[in-house]
Every structure is written in structure tokens, then in C-alpha cells.
Amino acid sequence: MPPTKKTTAAKTAPKTGSKTGSKSGPKAALALPAPKKSKAAAHKAESADSAAAAETGAAPGQRTVAVSGSQSGLGLAIRRHLEAAGVRVIGIDLPGKGAEVEADLSKPEGRKRAVQGVSEACGGTLQGLVANAGIDAKDSALTFGVNYDGAVDLLKGLQPALARAAKHGGAAAVVTVSHAILISPGVKVRAADALLDGKPGRARLWLGGGNPYPVSKLALARWIRREAPGADWAGAGIVLNGVCPGAIETPMLEKDLKDKVKGPIIRAMPKPLGRNSKPEDLAGIYEFLLSPQARYIVGQLITADGGVEATWRGDDWPRAWDISTARFLINLFGNKKSR
């Protein structure tokens, strides 16, 4: 892979130790079927593709995917997995971590910088986005800033680049959520609703002394559910979904295991598969959700926690839809907005 073109916000080469120089084209799983074109149109498109590729550092026909939190843990495993499949990855991470785009996603200016850096590096056309960066901190402003705003602002800011790619075959966005939204007791739902309403101050009030992590991830999950089937995402040809991992052996888990309260709880969690996941166990799920094979999965939260949620929630899920037939019919025929 040729080096990334230098931009104001994008750097040239990541320092991950991962193989970023793959010359192979994308594997079939990530390649999109080529639309039928006349010879002249095909030649014109090819020249434009080559020019764009030369501009942005992608090989002609190579897919480009941006990954946030690309320099550690799960994000690094996703980066390596995609790169091994011939995808060009534009990593986003904190300054000093060696990503192509350095930005602090906890701050509005950092989020702008990330969007600008990725847009420049991909030349305005992006086939995939993995909004993965996250933290588990006691500081609620920081946790809300990285986990919720850091993902949502990246998704909104890069939607035009994804929509542009979608017009030429398809695009997808995958968000790292957490099974914490499914298995944590007493998540402050009102705080999550306040985040969704764009009121982080109110969210902190509703949170009180509660844990900000599951609140930030619940708001993110609900944002995905609200937006994915709408005009800006499915309507623009971009499939948007979330992944809910359980405990993954990463620096984040190492830190949580040292915590006096969280450590014993995490250790006591059921392990139907006999162990916690490693980041590499999950990377293929992201590749699949970014591929055309997953084109009809929209607005879903794929739980990948080795069976913890299934053990605890059991028959609590799937839950029948609590809606009367009358309300269902009103929704179906009376309210065009609901369709």
C-alpha cells in the first residue's frame, strides 16, 4: 500500500508494527460487484479512479476504511485483519499513538480534526468506518465525550464520504458498543436519553454517582437504532450496525481488572466458551459487517460476548413486541413517518 498522502490532519505512516504495505487487492469478501458500464464510461471511471487513488494513496479498486482507536486492543486487531484482506486503513487515535489521523475524540475540535483528516486522506470517498475508540473512566464528561460524541460526531461528519462511496457500490459503518448495555443492572436510562437529546450536562445530573460507561454505550446503541434505517444511512445506501463485545483481553480490561469493584465482578462473569475473548476473535465480525454479504443487516446490535448475555438474560430475549394490533395498524397505514 502506498503511503497516505500528507494532509494537515493526516500523517503518513502508522507505527503499529502491523503490515500496512500490502500490495494485494481486496479479498472477495470485501470486494463489491462492479456495476455494468459502457466501454467509454468504464475507461473514464478507471482514469478517475486511478487519479483519485494517486491522490489519496489507495491502489485502484482498493477499499478504504477508517478505524478509530486503531492503535490498541480491538481497534488494532480490526486494523490488522482488514489490512491482511487488502483494505487500506486510515487509523484515528490520540496524538502520539502513531495513527494516520491524530485527534482527541473527547473534544469537539478533536472530532472536527478527525473528520477533516479522514476526509482529506480518503479523497472524500470512504467505503467503511469503524467507530471503535472508547474508554471506561470514572470521569463522566470524558467518558460521554469519547464513547458517545466521539463516535456520533465521527459518523455524522464522515456520512457524506460514505454516501459518496455508497453511490458506487456500497458503504458500511460499524460501531463498537458493549454487552454492558444488556447485562448491567440499573443503567441510568434518563441519562442516556439526555445524551441523545444533546444535553450532556443534564445527562451528568441524571447519572448522579452512577457508572457513565454503560450510559454512554446505551445512548450510542439507541442512536444506531434510530439512525440506521433512516434517509441518511440505509436511504443513502450505507448500512449501520453495532457490535456488543463482552470482556476482551485488551489494555482496557487489564485496567478494569485492577479496579477493586469492577475486577471481582468481571472475573466472576460466566464463561461458556471457557475464556474471555482476544481482540483477534472479534475482528472478523467487523470485516463481515463491512462487506456486501451483510448488506441486509441494518440497525442491529450483534452481541459477541461468548454467551454471557444468553446465560443471564435467557428467555428475557427475544421479547415479543408490546404493541396492540390497533397501534400496529395505525403505524403501518396512518403514519407515513413510521415507515
Ligand SMILES: NC(=O)c1ccc[n+]([C@@H]2O[C@H](COP(=O)([O-])OP(=O)(O)OC[C@H]3O[C@@H](n4cnc5c(N)ncnc54)[C@H](O)[C@@H]3O)[C@@H](O)[C@H]2O)c1
Ligand atoms: N476490552 C473490553 O473488555 C471491552 C468490552 C466491551 C466493549 N469494549 C469496547 O471496545 C472498544 C475498544 O476498546 P479496547 O478494549 O480495545 O481498549 P483499548 O484501551 O485497548 O483501546 C481503546 C483505543 O481508543 C483510543 N482512545 C481512547 N480515548 C481516545 C480519545 N479521546 N480520542 C481518540 N482515541 C481515543 C485509545 O488510544 C486506544 O487506541 C471500546 O469502545 C470499548 O468500550 C471493550
